[in-house]
Amino acid sequence: MAYIGAGLLAGAQAASAGTKISVNGVCKQFLQSQPGWFTRQWTYGTEALREINFDFPRDSFVSVLGPSGCGKTTLLRIVAGLIEPTSGQVTIDGAAVAGPRRGSGMVFQYIGLFPWRTVEENVFFSQEMNLHRGLSAAEREAARRFIRMVGLQGFENAYPHQLSGGMQQRVGIARALAISPDVLLMDEPFGALDAQTRLVLQDELLKICEAYRATVMFITHDIDEAIYLSDQIVVMSRRPGMIKFVVDVDLPKPRYAHDVRSDPKFLAIRSRIWNALRDEIVEAI
Ligand SMILES: Nc1ncnc2c1ncn2[C@@H]1O[C@H](COP(=O)(O)OP(=O)(O)OP(=O)(O)O)[C@@H](O)[C@H]1O
Numbered sequence: 001m002a003y004i005g006a007g008l009l010a011g012a013q014a015a016s017a018g019t020k021i022s023v024n025g026v027c028k029q030f031l032q033s034q035p036g037w038f039t040r041q042w043t044y045g046t047e048a049l050r051e052i053n054f055d056f057p058r059d060s061f062v063s064v065l066g067p068s069g070c071g072k073t074t075l076l077r078i079v080a081g082l083i084e085p086t087s088g089q090v091t092i093d094g095a096a097v098a099g100p101r102r103g104s105g106m107v108f109q110y111i112g113l114f115p116w117r118t119v120e121e122n123v124f125f126s127q128e129m130n131l132h133r134g135l136s137a138a139e140r141e142a143a144r145r146f147i148r149m150v151g152l153q154g155f156e157n158a159y160p161h162q163l164s165g166g167m168q169q170r171v172g173i174a175r176a177l178a179i180s181p182d183v184l185l186m187d188e189p190f191g192a193l194d195a196q197t198r199l200v201l202q203d204e205l206l207k208i209c210e211a212y213r214a215t216v217m218f219i220t221h222d223i224d225e226a227i228y229l230s231d232q233i234v235v236m237s238r239r240p241g242m243i244k245f246v247v248d249v250d251l252p253k254p255r256y257a258h259d260v261r262s263d264p265k266f267l268a269i270r271s272r273i274w275n276a277l278r279d280e281i282v283e284a285i
């Protein structure tokens with residue numbers, strides 16, 4: 001018994017050295033129900049993910065790119081502990097993910113704000129859920145800083161229906177950042193933003209990640225955005241999603257959008273990823 005315990009501890013320590021999130025042999029096949037004689041019958045339906053293996057290095061920024069429907073959101077939801085894999089396992093700091101975890105901040109593809117709460121109440125609520133208690137005045141003030149950081153000063157007391165889609169998305173980002181996450185899971189967080197706000201928030205996100213040292217899983221369809229932000233990019237095949245290849249983005253940090261986007265390395269990575277994704281999309285049509 002002591003031996004097994006020691007082994008587990010050693011595993012956790014080994015994982016904590018360089019790896020923050022470890023995805024081991026993750027497969028996901030969704031169940032589907034059909035009408036039966038007396039009750040509905042459940043069978044396996046869509047195979048979303050097949051045999052995903054990937055280690056997210058501690059404090060790294062990893063983007064996931066892949067054709068629509070290849071299982072990116074499904075993978076993020078598994079890492080977040082919102083759904084279970086059919087087989088395989090995700091560990092964070094060596095501990096198996098068995099449900100939503102304190103310290104993991106999430107920005108969803110479809111924002112999911114509480115419509116009956118104001119902007120600041122939405123942001124406070126995520127922190128209260130994370131801490132399992134109410135917030136002190138100082139903690140509320142700290143949370144308001146994130147609202148200002150995403151450019152929503154003056155809208156603290158607005159309700160979601162009074163905001164544009166891009167503004168709602170920014171509340172979602174503030175809400176995730178306000179819990180000071182050590183793991184930040186972002187599903188197309190800038191998808192609904194106009195091009196200029198998107199560029200500004202990309203820079204803000206880079207600064208925040210450097211200041212707070214979170215391990216980030218970032219899903220996007222934008223190849224340039226992925227290269228600009230990431231240390232590594234995971235490129236997935238069409239459904240069932242498998243990892244096609246992983247690119248190390250060997251561009252120095254801090255990055256400046258204008259310099260990076262004209263760097264020959266940037267252009268080489270972009271054409272490699274675009275060729276791979278184009279093949280996946282063309283073959284699917
Ligand atoms: N709850 C569910 N029940 C059944 N099938 C699902 C469920 N969620 C996702 N799927 C299926 O799993 C596959 C992967 O979906 P997922 O949302 O992960 O794709 P995605 O890569 O995020 O796509 P997009 O880029 O369009 O957001 C799709 O075929 C989808 O229909």
Ligand SMILES: [Mg+2]
Nearest residue numbers: 072073074109
């Ligand atoms: Mg998705």
